[in-house]
Amino acid sequence: MEIHNSPDSAEAAAHVPDAHEDHAHPTWSTYWKVALILTAITVGEVWAYYIPSFVASRAFVPALLIMSAFKFVIVVMFYMHLKYDHKLFRALFTGPLLIAGTTLIALLFLFGHLTVFQH
Amino acid sequence: MSATVTHHYTSTGLDNRKIAIWAFIGSECMLFISLISTYLIYKGRSVVGPLPHEKWTDPSTGHTFAPILNIPVTSMSTFVLLMSSLFMVLALAAVQNKGRPLPANAGWWTRKLASSQLWLFMTALAGATFLGFQAYEFTSFVNEGLTIKTNLFGSSFFTLTGFHGAHVTAGVLWLLALLSIDARRGLGPSDALNVDICALYWHFVDVVWIAIFTLVYLIR
Amino acid sequence: MASTAIATPLAPTAYSGEQSGVWSWLTTVDHKRIGTLYLFTALFFFMWGGVEALIIRAQLGAPNQHLVSAEFYNQLFTMHGTTMIFLAIMPLSAAFFNYLIPLQIGARDVAFPRLNAFSYWVYLFGGIFITVPILFAVAPDGGWFGYAPLTTRAYSPGINIDFWVIGLQILGVSSLAAAFNFLTTIINLRAPGMSLMRMPMFTWMSFVVQFLLVLAFPVITIALVFLLFDRFFGTNFYNTVDAGADPLLWQHLFWIFGHPEVYILILPAFGLVSEVIPANSKKPLFGYPVMVYSGILIAVLGFGVWAHHMFAVGMGPIADTFFSLATMLIGIPTGVKIFNWIATMAQGHVRLNTPMLFAIALVALFTIGGISGVMHSSPPADLQQTDTYFIVAHFHYVLFGGSIMGIFAGIYHYFPKMTGRMLDEKLGKIHFWLYFVGMNITFFPMHFAGMLGMPRRIYTYDAGQGWESYNFYSSIGSYIIGVATLVFAWNFLKSRRSGAIAGPNPWGAATLEWTIPSPPPDYNFAKIPTVTSRYPLWEGKEADLESARFNAQEGKTAADFGIVMPYNTIKPMIVAFGLVLMFCGLLTSRVIIFLGAGIMIVSLFTWLLSPLEPEHH
Numbered sequence: 001m002e003i004h005n006s007p008d009s010a011e012a013a014a015h016v017p018d019a020h021e022d023h024a025h026p027t028w029s030t031y032w033k034v035a036l037i038l039t040a041i042t043v044g045e046v047w048a049y050y051i052p053s054f055v056a057s058r059a060f061v062p063a064l065l066i067m068s069a070f071k072f073v074i075v076v077m078f079y080m081h082l083k084y085d086h087k088l089f090r091a092l093f094t095g096p097l098l099i100a101g102t103t104l105i106a107l108l109f110l111f112g113h114l115t116v117f118q119h
Numbered sequence: 120m121s122a123t124v125t126h127h128y129t130s131t132g133l134d135n136r137k138i139a140i141w142a143f144i145g146s147e148c149m150l151f152i153s154l155i156s157t158y159l160i161y162k163g164r165s166v167v168g169p170l171p172h173e174k175w176t177d178p179s180t181g182h183t184f185a186p187i188l189n190i191p192v193t194s195m196s197t198f199v200l201l202m203s204s205l206f207m208v209l210a211l212a213a214v215q216n217k218g219r220p221l222p223a224n225a226g227w228w229t230r231k232l233a234s235s236q237l238w239l240f241m242t243a244l245a246g247a248t249f250l251g252f253q254a255y256e257f258t259s260f261v262n263e264g265l266t267i268k269t270n271l272f273g274s275s276f277f278t279l280t281g282f283h284g285a286h287v288t289a290g291v292l293w294l295l296a297l298l299s300i301d302a303r304r305g306l307g308p309s310d311a312l313n314v315d316i317c318a319l320y321w322h323f324v325d326v327v328w329i330a331i332f333t334l335v336y337l338i339r
Numbered sequence: 340m341a342s343t344a345i346a347t348p349l350a351p352t353a354y355s356g357e358q359s360g361v362w363s364w365l366t367t368v369d370h371k372r373i374g375t376l377y378l379f380t381a382l383f384f385f386m387w388g389g390v391e392a393l394i395i396r397a398q399l400g401a402p403n404q405h406l407v408s409a410e411f412y413n414q415l416f417t418m419h420g421t422t423m424i425f426l427a428i429m430p431l432s433a434a435f436f437n438y439l440i441p442l443q444i445g446a447r448d449v450a451f452p453r454l455n456a457f458s459y460w461v462y463l464f465g466g467i468f469i470t471v472p473i474l475f476a477v478a479p480d481g482g483w484f485g486y487a488p489l490t491t492r493a494y495s496p497g498i499n500i501d502f503w504v505i506g507l508q509i510l511g512v513s514s515l516a517a518a519f520n521f522l523t524t525i526i527n528l529r530a531p532g533m534s535l536m537r538m539p540m541f542t543w544m545s546f547v548v549q550f551l552l553v554l555a556f557p558v559i560t561i562a563l564v565f566l567l568f569d570r571f572f573g574t575n576f577y578n579t580v581d582a583g584a585d586p587l588l589w590q591h592l593f594w595i596f597g598h599p600e601v602y603i604l605i606l607p608a609f610g611l612v613s614e615v616i617p618a619n620s621k622k623p624l625f626g627y628p629v630m631v632y633s634g635i636l637i638a639v640l641g642f643g644v645w646a647h648h649m650f651a652v653g654m655g656p657i658a659d660t661f662f663s664l665a666t667m668l669i670g671i672p673t674g675v676k677i678f679n680w681i682a683t684m685a686q687g688h689v690r691l692n693t694p695m696l697f698a699i700a701l702v703a704l705f706t707i708g709g710i711s712g713v714m715h716s717s718p719p720a721d722l723q724q725t726d727t728y729f730i731v732a733h734f735h736y737v738l739f740g741g742s743i744m745g746i747f748a749g750i751y752h753y754f755p756k757m758t759g760r761m762l763d764e765k766l767g768k769i770h771f772w773l774y775f776v777g778m779n780i781t782f783f784p785m786h787f788a789g790m791l792g793m794p795r796r797i798y799t800y801d802a803g804q805g806w807e808s809y810n811f812y813s814s815i816g817s818y819i820i821g822v823a824t825l826v827f828a829w830n831f832l833k834s835r836r837s838g839a840i841a842g843p844n845p846w847g848a849a850t851l852e853w854t855i856p857s858p859p860p861d862y863n864f865a866k867i868p869t870v871t872s873r874y875p876l877w878e879g880k881e882a883d884l885e886s887a888r889f890n891a892q893e894g895k896t897a898a899d900f901g902i903v904m905p906y907n908t909i910k911p912m913i914v915a916f917g918l919v920l921m922f923c924g925l926l927t928s929r930v931i932i933f934l935g936a937g938i939m940i941v942s943l944f945t946w947l948l949s950p951l952e953p954e955h956h
């Protein structure tokens with residue numbers, strides 16, 4: 001919960017959206033690179049799906065989860081420009097996301113899908 | 120909606136609408152996690168088929184159902200949706216930079232990049248294409264014998280992906296509304312926030328699909 | 340600039356349209372008027388739910404009674420719970436969110452005034468939708484928690500549960516819309532200098548509650564969507580017989596929502612008494628930062644304890660241990676709050692007026708409810724207590740002793756601000772003592788009935804099990820509460836007309852809402868105040884006092900100060916009407932669904948395309 005503690009007018013003025021848009025904003029070169037990475041990872045994911053030996057291995061699920069998490073993160077950071085934006089937005093997104101993620105894991109455990117944790 | 124952008128004082132200097140959309144996105148995380156959790160909880164617990172990744176033979180008729188998920192088709196639609204996010208950021212950048220003089224030697228591509236109408240249209244088109252893929256997927260599943268009533272998989276699958284599809288539909292309508300405003304009076308830097316909010320929503324819907332594609336389609 | 344103007348008669352400003360008559364209430368976007376609408380509507384539903392409780396207590400007053408049928412009894416306890424939670428306590432809190440948050444942070448309105456009006460109308464229409472069926476004995480009858488598969492078509496074939504599923508879905512829209520609005524308001528509309536750690540405690544607790552709403556309501560939305568689909572479209576989410584559905588799915592989803600909901604019900608009341616106690620102890624709140632952090636901690640931990648409602652289903656030792664420990668842990672920040680209130684009073688000059696009595700009652704009664712709560716956080720104890728009247732006793736100490744007592748503390752404290760007149764102290768004290776005595780006579784014996792094994796939700800019982808006298812006391816007590824509520828209603832209606840004139844700050848309190856006239860003008864603050872202190876009227880520097888003097892001017896209009904006010908508009912109400920009509924269509928015909936959706940979409944577009952307020956010049 002790190003929202004401004006002293007929103008005096010000088011500080012507020014520094015964050016007026018118009019003044020804010022200019023600095024450190026991603027551009028076309030960032031956008032296409034992100035798109036390329038997204039495509040490449042998606043190709044990688046689908047490829048992995050079609051390798052029976054890999055699907056059968058222990059690494060399959062973690063690998064797919066990591067790849068998809070990476071895609072998730074770069075879209076949020078660059079396309080949703082969370083990396084460049086006010087930290088308040090980061091808090092508004094990551095807080096709920098953490099609670100949601102924890103809830104998911106807890107539910108899977110409670111319904112016996114996470115056998116790793118059960119003796 | 121943008122006719123009277125009046126700059127009221129705000130404590131953070133940020134616009135109210137942008138705070139509200141991020142809070143909304145946070146809320147949507149819980150909505151989709153509830154749907155995804157249910158899908159995963161019920162995974163492998165259907166008592167009859169068809170099933171997502173496995174063959175299933177109906178014991179009473181002896182008919183064998185193939186695994187129902189069509190990975191090649193969904194990979195295509197996933198790619199289209201990912202690209203729509205690229206188009207969306209280009210649309211936003213075009214709106215933000217509207218009115219800025221292009222360099223004298225600007226080529227065809229630079230001029231195209233500056234066209235907000237083009238990119239708004241492309242985003243909406245990509246969204247509509249995704250919905251077309253989904254319509255195709257749904258109808259072929261029904262033809263193969265999987266409906267929302269068939270089994271736990273059918274119920275949770277159609278509800279989860281249907282909810283996502285409904286979000287895409289709302290996004291396409293939103294984009295078309297922006298496009299029509301752009302065509303009527305032209306969107307400029309003073310409208311950037313309205314486009315940004317739509318873009319945040321759009322990317323979030325995309326991000327949800329990234330999770331669904333892996334958790335539902337790829338992980339067996 | 341207008342400080343030299345002589346007070347002009349209160350006339351509608353050129354900007355904001357009519358300020359009297361029914362039409363002005365239907366079209367208002369003023370947070371204070373919307374707060375007033377919430378207050379009246381929620382008090383009505385509070386009395387409605389109270390009447391349902393009185394019928395229940397009449398039925399249970401003696402063994403083997405047949406005042407109502409078993410089927411109707413099910414409807415009564417379901418609607419008593421649903422009404423009190425979703426139509427009374429939450430909207431009573433919303434009345435205070437509306438009225439107080441902008442005043443406490445020095446804002447002229449909420450962030451989205453029209454969305455605010457929309458939230459109220461959805462609440463009103465949804466409330467009517469879910470309440471009317473009991474008049475025709477077709478009300479929901481599956482308990483306020485609506486456990487599936489009991490509530491699926493197979494076991495509840497009637498229309499009753501349909502009203503519940505759809506009604507809660509509608510009310511969820513209202514709560515979510517309001518939560519986004521208040522969240523944005525608190526983050527973004529604080530006056531210069533009003534840092535987070537200078538916010539009044541009520542606003543702080545409201546802030547926490549908005550996060551809970553935003554994160555908890557989507558989960559019940561989805562749980563209800565599943566139930567709706569099961570009932571209307573034949574899906575299998577809760578179909579345990581044919582499809583192999585898990586009977587615990589509903590319970591988990593419901594309580595992931597349900598436990599944060601408990602804090603949604605109690606934290607606003609905590610906030611209110613945190614205003615009342617310092618004002619009437621003439622002393623700043625003891626341990627303000629700790630109060631803030633414990634509120635946040637309660638909320639965060641609140642998402643990790645839901646399964647303590649489910650110990651009886653057999654989740655296994657790991658889950659039981661985890662949820663038990665997490666639940667016990669919440670006792671710590673809650674206890675911290677209790678001690679801080681006591682410490683505030685301990686060193687202050689306590690004035691025992693009506694709001695203070697209600698506030699002290701909260702501290703005492705919530706402690707009892709909290710302690711019995713810690714008892715059933717232990718699974719072995721819970722297995723003895725669950726589904727007995729012990730639990731009923733527990734949560735009524737928390738919700739009546741806690742939420743309702745706190746809300747009444749707030750009503751007595753803020754009525755002067757809302758109306759400009761004082762509530763009668765003598766009637767107020769009669770009300771208080773009848774409530775205090777009545778609620779203890781009603782709910783304390785339930786502990787014993789529960790310990791003797793009396794199950795919840797039974798419609799009648801045989802004599803000779805040792806339950807008779809306890810039930811008799813409970814029923815007597817409930818009628819004392821009923822009489823007290825009439826005393827309050829009389830006081831409320833009488834004092835609005837003829838109560839003593841309050842003045843801007845009848846309690847000598849310290850925060851911004853007390854710097855402006857009572858009732859506040861439509862623009863709230865003639866000049867947005869500058870804040871240098873947590874208690875501007877007690878510890879404020881010259882800047883605070885200067886703002887306060889300027890804002891105390893009476894009888895001015897927005898036009899006098901050149902303040903732009905938003906237009907009144909009927910559109911949010913029409914959108915709300917379209918939305919509710921669309922849901923009604925599920926029960927009648929497809930034509931109605933499309934008609935409702937059409938009304939909603941068209942009016943939503945005209946809303947979005949019309950400006951909120953006149954353009955600045």
Ligand SMILES: [Cu+2]
Pocket residue numbers: 597598601644645647648
């Ligand atoms: Cu609980």
